[in-house]
Amino acid sequence: MTSAGGAVVVPGPNGVPFLKGHGTENDFILLPDPDSQLDLTPERVRRLCDRRAGLGADGVIRIVPDADGGAGFFMDYRNADGSLAEMCGNGARVFARYLVAAGWVEPGEFDFATRGGLRTARVAADGDVTIGMGPVRLGVRSSTRVSGLAMDGVAVDVGNPHLACVTDHDIDGLDLTRAPEYDTTVFPAGVNVEFIEGLDAGAGRDQIRLRVHERGSGETRSCGTGTVAAAAAYLDLSGRRDGEVTVGVPGGQVVVRIADGQATLTGPAIIVASGRLDPALWG
Numbered sequence: 407m408t409s410a411g412g413a414v415v416v417p418g419p420n421g422v423p424f425l426k427g428h429g430t431e432n433d434f435i436l437l438p439d440p441d442s443q444l445d446l447t448p449e450r451v452r453r454l455c456d457r458r459a460g461l462g463a464d465g466v467i468r469i470v471p472d473a474d475g476g477a478g479f480f481m482d483y484r485n486a487d488g489s490l491a492e493m494c495g496n497g498a499r500v501f502a503r504y505l506v507a508a509g510w511v512e513p514g515e516f517d518f519a520t521r522g523g524l525r526t527a528r529v530a531a532d533g534d535v536t537i538g539m540g541p542v543r544l545g546v547r548s549s550t551r552v553s554g555l556a557m558d559g560v561a562v563d564v565g566n567p568h569l570a571c572v573t574d575h576d577i578d579g580l581d582l583t584r585a586p587e588y589d590t591t592v593f594p595a596g597v598n599v600e601f602i603e604g605l606d607a608g609a610g611r612d613q614i615r616l617r618v619h620e621r622g623s624g625e626t627r628s629c630g631t632g633t634v635a636a637a638a639a640y641l642d643l644s645g646r647r648d649g650e651v652t653v654g655v656p657g658g659q660v661v662v663r664i665a666d667g668q669a670t671l672t673g674p675a676i677i678v679a680s681g682r683l684d685p686a687l688w689g
């Protein structure tokens with residue numbers, strides 16, 4: 407491994423520590439920052455998330471004590487393009503898994519802070535993690551265009567903005583290599599767009615599957631806040647606000663529960679590696 411100057415540099419004991427993890431293959435670089443001293447610039451995020459020249463990820467999560475004291479820790483989430491997002495559901499499961507695995511928090515239920523407000527995590531020693539995702543708010547109807555197709559959807563606020571499109575079109579045939587068009591007056595800060603297919607899960611059970619194009623990251627294998635938005639939009643189509651929906655994503659499956667307009671998200675949280683960043687990558 408060489409740094410920019412060509413000298414052979416092996417990330418020594420001083421390289422910034424990182425972990426790599428994922429929730430249904432929505433993958434993240436975690437940066438533990440107990441002293442709140444890492445300067446996580448957009449350029450550093452882009453470099454870290456680069457799947458060829460960097461570690462590769464859909465986003466970066468800096469784990470830092472919560473300065474405002476509302477909770478023990480703050481989840482500082484960034485999209486792969488370096489932009490900020492208010493909340494990240496899959497990332498929150500991996501963040502919570504790390505806090506318990508590292509001994510920073512006892513297993514069980516605890517609060518944590520995000521840019522979208524306080525959230526809760528329920529983490530056992532192993533198995534799935536449940537995140538209290540807070541309120542889910544359906545908004546105006548809006549539309550998108552993708553692969554030459556116009557599709558209607560509904561704006562859903564999960565702390566971050568979503569356009570959830572339940573469709574009869576073949577979602578596997580959609581070209582999500584480019585961002586779907588959207589109404590910038592409805593979504594002035596950009597939007598995560600979900601394309602949702604209802605499945606026949608049998609009497610009394612709700613099951614959907616989706617593909618997602620994420621603001622700031624492109625198509626991902628999963629989007630936790632997106633599964634919550636999709637479940638809410640799907641329930642709304644049948645005149646319901648509350649329910650339990652199993653959501654299939656390209657990277658696996660999660661369960662969304664909505665009761666009195668508040669959602670929880672349950673799914674896997676896997677940490678796959680840890681190490682130290684080469685100084686040239688951190689720069």
Ligand SMILES: N[C@H](CCC[C@H](N)C(=O)O)C(=O)O
Pocket residue numbers: 432464485490491492493494495496497566567598620621622623626628629630631632
């Ligand atoms: N992958 C994340 C969503 C990040 C949302 C981000 N792309 C945004 O700009 O809101 C999740 O699991 O919820």
